[in-house]
Amino acid sequence: MPSALPPGDPAPADGSLPPSALSTLGERGFAFYVHVPFCTVRCGYCDFNTYTATELGPGVNRSTYADQAIAEIRQARTVLGDTDRRVDTIFFGGGTPTLLPPTDLTRIVAAIRDEFGLSADVEVTTEANPDSVTLKDLDELRAGGFTRLSFGMQSSVPHVLAVLDRTHDPKRVPAVVEWARAAGFTSRDSGGVSLDLIYGTPGESMADWEASLDTALACEPDHVSAYSLIVEDGTALARRVRRGELPMPDEDDYADKYVVADERLRKQGLEWYEVSNWATSPDHQCRHNLLYWRSADWWGVGPGAHSHVGGVRWWNVKHPAAYADRIGADLSPAHGRETLTAEDRRVERVLLELRLKEGLSLDVLDDAGRAAVPAQVERGLAVVTRTPAGDRLVLTDAGRLLADGVVRELLM
Ligand SMILES: C[S@@+](CC[C@H](N)C(=O)[O-])C[C@H]1O[C@@H](n2cnc3c(N)ncnc32)[C@H](O)[C@@H]1O
Ligand code: SF4
Numbered sequence: 001m002p003s004a005l006p007p008g009d010p011a012p013a014d015g016s017l018p019p020s021a022l023s024t025l026g027e028r029g030f031a032f033y034v035h036v037p038f039c040t041v042r043c044g045y046c047d048f049n050t051y052t053a054t055e056l057g058p059g060v061n062r063s064t065y066a067d068q069a070i071a072e073i074r075q076a077r078t079v080l081g082d083t084d085r086r087v088d089t090i091f092f093g094g095g096t097p098t099l100l101p102p103t104d105l106t107r108i109v110a111a112i113r114d115e116f117g118l119s120a121d122v123e124v125t126t127e128a129n130p131d132s133v134t135l136k137d138l139d140e141l142r143a144g145g146f147t148r149l150s151f152g153m154q155s156s157v158p159h160v161l162a163v164l165d166r167t168h169d170p171k172r173v174p175a176v177v178e179w180a181r182a183a184g185f186t187s188r189d190s191g192g193v194s195l196d197l198i199y200g201t202p203g204e205s206m207a208d209w210e211a212s213l214d215t216a217l218a219c220e221p222d223h224v225s226a227y228s229l230i231v232e233d234g235t236a237l238a239r240r241v242r243r244g245e246l247p248m249p250d251e252d253d254y255a256d257k258y259v260v261a262d263e264r265l266r267k268q269g270l271e272w273y274e275v276s277n278w279a280t281s282p283d284h285q286c287r288h289n290l291l292y293w294r295s296a297d298w299w300g301v302g303p304g305a306h307s308h309v310g311g312v313r314w315w316n317v318k319h320p321a322a323y324a325d326r327i328g329a330d331l332s333p334a335h336g337r338e339t340l341t342a343e344d345r346r347v348e349r350v351l352l353e354l355r356l357k358e359g360l361s362l363d364v365l366d367d368a369g370r371a372a373v374p375a376q377v378e379r380g381l382a383v384v385t386r387t388p389a390g391d392r393l394v395l396t397d398a399g400r401l402l403a404d405g406v407v408r409e410l411l412m
Pocket of ligand 2: 038039041042043046047048050094095096129152
């Protein structure tokens with residue numbers, strides 16, 4: 001089962017926000033995240049808030065979900081008031097959003113458009129498992145306003161996919177990318193296609209990882225995300241590692257595989273713009289994730305979804321049954337919330353912005369952080385670049401491998 005929610009303060013029953021939070025709405029961008037908490041099977045490594053049919057329990061099913069999400073979008077309109085701030089990006093994540101019929105997904109996009117309006121160049125992404133879409137689904141998504149697809153490829157090697165409990169046939173990935181192109185998710189007309197990869201799975205050799213990278217690159221994606229496998233507490237993977245059935249992934253192996261990934265991706269024209277994300281051009285960067293990393297405002301719809309508006313962060317009740325009950329009673333699904341202090345927001349900016357290729361403005365650092373900069377530069381982990389807007393600290397190639405350590409030094 002997914003991990004527990006943070007405690008926080010109770011959220012008001014109508015979800016209302018203080019005027020101070022609303023006064024800056026959208027100044028750094030405005031996004032919607034829609035969580036779709038359903039999966040056919042649970043992958044042994046995943047502790048996201050998602051449920052198989054048996055875990056959902058009686059009385060909850062996928063067919064009523066879109067209407068609940070739309071009801072929460074209408075609540076968002078009431079809470080955020082009469083703003084004329086249009087929505088810059090929408091991201092459907094999961095779970096497996098594409099387990100819902102395309103018409104449900106496009107109805108949710110239409111509800112956001114009807115309530116708030118969409119920016120002229122809105123980015124609308126859905127995550128998709130390769131075995132959960134057809135060409136017809138992709139046609140419908142494109143026609144219904146989706147501009148970007150992110151496929152969970154993970155690996156092309158059968159024994160690696162088996163350890164991850166992934167159900168798709170690796171041959172399906174090139175096929176779905178081709179369908180996506182045919183449906184109009186092309187690099188010229190849209191945000192295009194992204195592939196998600198995982199490295200460091202127990203039993204994955206360097207040759208396996210290189211094969212996965214080569215297979216991904218042969219699909220000519222516009223964007224690639226590559227994350228090391230995290231062994232999350234409470235997952236089946238963690239239990240298998242604890243029992244000694246699988247080795248614990250190794251930090252040196254992660255680093256070696258990161259370097260190989262960066263070299264191969266760069267060679268094919270994909271440049272890093274965040275430590276774990278590469279794109280063929282700035283137009284193909286994930287603008288939604290950039291909004292998170294730049295501390296914008298976003299409303300998270302759905303069970304367990306997190307939101308952030310003007311320094312107030314809140315999270316919804318976790319189980320789809322509890323969520324359905326709240327929405328059905330016309331109550332806010334928010335379960336807890338916290339108001340970030342100026343120091344919380346500063347620390348968060350250091351954590352997120354240092355990972356970006358554009359780097360961290362030195363103005364965000366306190367005196368101790370600024371004093372720690374020369375040592376990072378001397379160690380070859382970062383450089384200070386001059387921009388018209390001021391000096392920024394940017395990780396070097398070596399620094400990207402040690403980003404967490406650099407952040408720790410800057411926040412001592
Ligand atoms: C939660 S999934 C949702 C989308 C879709 N169901 C999928 O699996 O591709 C989003 C991404 O998070 C990754 N992910 C989930 N748990 C992870 C973990 N423990 N370590 C690294 N990546 C993880 C998935 O592999 C996937 O690429
Ligand atoms: S398909 Fe995606 S969301 Fe579902 S269990 Fe697997 S990794 Fe998690």
